[in-house]
Amino acid sequence: MTNFYRPDLGANPNDPFARDETGTLVRRGYWLDMGDRSVILAMTQGIGASLANDHKRAHLADIGRDHLIDDVCGQDILPPER
Numbered sequence: 001m002t003n004f005y006r007p008d009l010g011a012n013p014n015d016p017f018a019r020d021e022t023g024t025l026v027r028r029g030y031w032l033d034m035g036d037r038s039v040i041l042a043m044t045q046g047i048g049a050s051l052a053n054d055h056k057r058a059h060l061a062d063i064g065r066d067h068l069i070d071d072v073c074g075q076d077i078l079p080p081e082r
Contacts, residue, residue: 004062005055016047017059031063039065043072 004023007015018026025031031039042048043056051059053073060069 003054004058005051017051025062028063031065036065036068039063040068040071043068048072 004019005017006019007017009015009018014027016027016030020026034042039060043051043060048056048059056073057069060066060072
């Protein structure tokens, strides 16, 4: 099973990342109604900014926006080897 972000629904029951018990995105229409540029902004500067890149990738793939992964997920910077 894909490792999707699981929000605290007690704090925010209308979270756009909410999923049901089967892992299906509950507010899919919220994301599908957005244009690509709006999704990029939401994931980089808005509600998805604090998510880990793995969660962002899984979410974008789930909503059919795989082509935005490079725009949304910055490259992971590894420390130099000693």
